[in-house]
Amino acid sequence: MNVAVAKTGKGRAVSDLFTSAEGRLPGSPAVIAARREAFETYERLGLPHRRIEEWKYTDLRALVGEVLPLAAAPDAAALASAADAVKAHAVAGARKLVLVDGVFAAGLSDVKALASEVGFKTLRETLEKDAGLLKTAAVDAVISLNAAMASDGVVLSIADGAQLSAPIQIIHVATTDSASAFTRSQVAIGKGARATIIESFVAGAKAYQVNDAVIVSIGDDADVAHIRLLDDAPDAVNITSQFVTVGANTKVNFFNMTSGAAVSRLQGFIMFAGEGSELSINGVNLLQKTEHGDTTLVVDHAVPNCVSREIFRAVVDDRAHSVFQGRIIVRPDAQKTDGKMMTRALLLSDEAEADNKPELEIFADDVSCGHGATAGALDDNLLFYLKARGLPEKQAQALLIQAFVGEAIEQIADDNLREHVIGIAERWLERRS
Amino acid sequence: MALLEVKDLKVRVEEREILHGLTLTVNEGEVHAIMGPNGSGKSTLSHVIAGKPGYEVTDGQILFKGEDLLEMDPDERAAKGVFLAFQYPVEIPGVATMTFLRTALNAQRKARGESEYSTPDFLRKVREVSKALNIPQDMLKRGVNVGFSGGEKKRNEVLQMALFEPSLCILDEMDSGLDIDALRIAADGVNALRSPKRAMVVITHYQRLLNYIVPDFVHVMSRGRVVKSGDKELALELEASGYTQFEDAA
Numbered sequence A: 001m002n003v004a005v006a007k008t009g010k011g012r013a014v015s016d017l018f019t020s021a022e023g024r025l026p027g028s029p030a031v032i033a034a035r036r037e038a039f040e041t042y043e044r045l046g047l048p049h050r051r052i053e054e055w056k057y058t059d060l061r062a063l064v065g066e067v068l069p070l071a072a073a074p075d076a077a078a079l080a081s082a083a084d085a086v087k088a089h090a091v092a093g094a095r096k097l098v099l100v101d102g103v104f105a106a107g108l109s110d111v112k113a114l115a116s117e118v119g120f121k122t123l124r125e126t127l128e129k130d131a132g133l134l135k136t137a138a139v140d141a142v143i144s145l146n147a148a149m150a151s152d153g154v155v156l157s158i159a160d161g162a163q164l165s166a167p168i169q170i171i172h173v174a175t176t177d178s179a180s181a182f183t184r185s186q187v188a189i190g191k192g193a194r195a196t197i198i199e200s201f202v203a204g205a206k207a208y209q210v211n212d213a214v215i216v217s218i219g220d221d222a223d224v225a226h227i228r229l230l231d232d233a234p235d236a237v238n239i240t241s242q243f244v245t246v247g248a249n250t251k252v253n254f255f256n257m258t259s260g261a262a263v264s265r266l267q268g269f270i271m272f273a274g275e276g277s278e279l280s281i282n283g284v285n286l287l288q289k290t291e292h293g294d295t296t297l298v299v300d301h302a303v304p305n306c307v308s309r310e311i312f313r314a315v316v317d318d319r320a321h322s323v324f325q326g327r328i329i330v331r332p333d334a335q336k337t338d339g340k341m342m343t344r345a346l347l348l349s350d351e352a353e354a355d356n357k358p359e360l361e362i363f364a365d366d367v368s369c370g371h372g373a374t375a376g377a378l379d380d381n382l383l384f385y386l387k388a389r390g391l392p393e394k395q396a397q398a399l400l401i402q403a404f405v406g407e408a409i410e411q412i413a414d415d416n417l418r419e420h421v422i423g424i425a426e427r428w429l430e431r432r433s
Numbered sequence B: 001m002a003l004l005e006v007k008d009l010k011v012r013v014e015e016r017e018i019l020h021g022l023t024l025t026v027n028e029g030e031v032h033a034i035m036g037p038n039g040s041g042k043s044t045l046s047h048v049i050a051g052k053p054g055y056e057v058t059d060g061q062i063l064f065k066g067e068d069l070l071e072m073d074p075d076e077r078a079a080k081g082v083f084l085a086f087q088y089p090v091e092i093p094g095v096a097t098m099t100f101l102r103t104a105l106n107a108q109r110k111a112r113g114e115s116e117y118s119t120p121d122f123l124r125k126v127r128e129v130s131k132a133l134n135i136p137q138d139m140l141k142r143g144v145n146v147g148f149s150g151g152e153k154k155r156n157e158v159l160q161m162a163l164f165e166p167s168l169c170i171l172d173e174m175d176s177g178l179d180i181d182a183l184r185i186a187a188d189g190v191n192a193l194r195s196p197k198r199a200m201v202v203i204t205h206y207q208r209l210l211n212y213i214v215p216d217f218v219h220v221m222s223r224g225r226v227v228k229s230g231d232k233e234l235a236l237e238l239e240a241s242g243y244t245q246f247e248d249a250a
């Protein structure tokens, strides 16, 4: 009985969420109809909870409870405060596309410089024509919620053969306390193209929520680096879903670092659609206080002869909780698949927790797949050696933590970008109590 | 005032007493050798002086320049001038040797209220010291001791000693694993650091090292105590007669 009452209560709050936002959400009548349908799906499912297998470790009903109302479109003051955050987090030399509280901010973005090399539209513009971008390969409650509520995003198309002269950095800035931003973006990368895409989530507010979806399609013979940096406020929520299809003979280097947010989940659905491709996925979770950070990846080897490598490092302090779920699917035809993942967790306190759930679903017989996982504390002998050389405890720990995550960070080829990421990790280390 | 005074030190490891009332006094400018059979507690003594956790001091004291060393964290001891060249230096993958050296040196200087080294000054100093010890620059680009041979690890310890300029150097079996040429180079490095302001405690099994680093005093340790002290002639005696005579004494 209690359950039924609770459901009704939540259902009503959620309905207000949509009806109060509907008038502000972009899209043609067909798009609005698609949104309503997506919202109904979300309402039927409710926020994911621990009895849903994929969300076993990340019970959003317990961790988040309710979805906050859609943030108002940014006013001049919001844009001004966003400008400061952008300045602090911009990667030198990158072309910026800035979303403030879920709305594209042209004035803070480098649209002109970008337009010389890349096709660019906002999600808002795209949705005036059709609802295609609201559909994704995988669907769950948070993805449906995103489809219903997405207020804006960037839609990029990188032409065949384009060799981008600068990275593109999509910066999400939150400037409104206790409100939600829903964004959805698409990046289409043509055959033989070479591109670096950076996504940064940064804070200019408190206790906000982000629900982001990114649809990436990569053509044949391409070379792509995709870096995602979650540096949200310590009391924020960030749920991101990514859908990636990889063409033939393509190289993709994906890197994620989570160094903020009270609750975060990155769920990635990655599919090899062409043979001979190599995917390197590297992730770092830096969690402290009571933060909860979840990385859940599904790598679908739908075709033969592809390589996937996942290296994941979690540094978990205080009472924080890190989750890594990695599923590798090898379809019946996908012979000669080489898929491996390795997870290591460094637990800096007795109350820190790291869950690791690898899953191999292999339907082909001639494959090489595997996974490994370790969890442990800092090595006392190494700590003592450093202290005996004059390093105070905190500094000795910091050196060893940097070495621990270094293996994943080193996979970022671009020096400038790698330094940027190391800078974020250093700031996280300084925040440790 | 003595530089180091170990007075009637009793130390337990996991409920077992290893040092049973050890006394040792080291003055500035002196070189002391400590010899003794395997398991007699030489490394334990060096670890307790450096502040390694896991040892319980049940009695006695250690004074360094008159201050109670046992009250200080290992990093404070290092900043005050205590340096232990480990018998088994650890490998630290992912921490570049140069980063480690600079961080450590500057941490010590900061703790002493001295200014940090600038990068060029630091590099000049490292280059100077590593050249004297015949340590190639590319070794310094690797992780701390990672992939170093046994002898290279020992030379890296001497390098740090030269760089940090401590006032008390404890060398725990610096000679083990070194070939004859490497031994001479390392010993030259140590001798170059001898000064009226600095003392050395050289732990070794072999008299040979003491031909290179000539001690003022030689102590024999057995079963957790200093059982005999003398001058360098004592080392020669030991070489001839072994430790059995002291097993009973202890």
Ligand SMILES: Nc1ncnc2c1ncn2[C@@H]1O[C@H](COP(=O)(O)OP(=O)(O)OP(=O)(O)O)[C@@H](O)[C@H]1O
Binding pocket: B013, B014, B018, B036, B037, B038, B039, B040, B041, B042, B043, B044, B045, B054, B087
């Ligand atoms: N962590 C430990 N746990 C249990 N016993 C220990 C520990 N450390 C040292 N011991 C014991 O203490 C005794 C002294 O060891 P120590 O390493 O100090 O000897 P040592 O004189 O340096 O020997 P060696 O010449 O072989 O280096 C040994 O019996 C050793 O087994």
Ligand SMILES: [Mg+2]
Binding pocket: B042, B043, B044, B087, B172
């Ligand atoms: Mg020893």
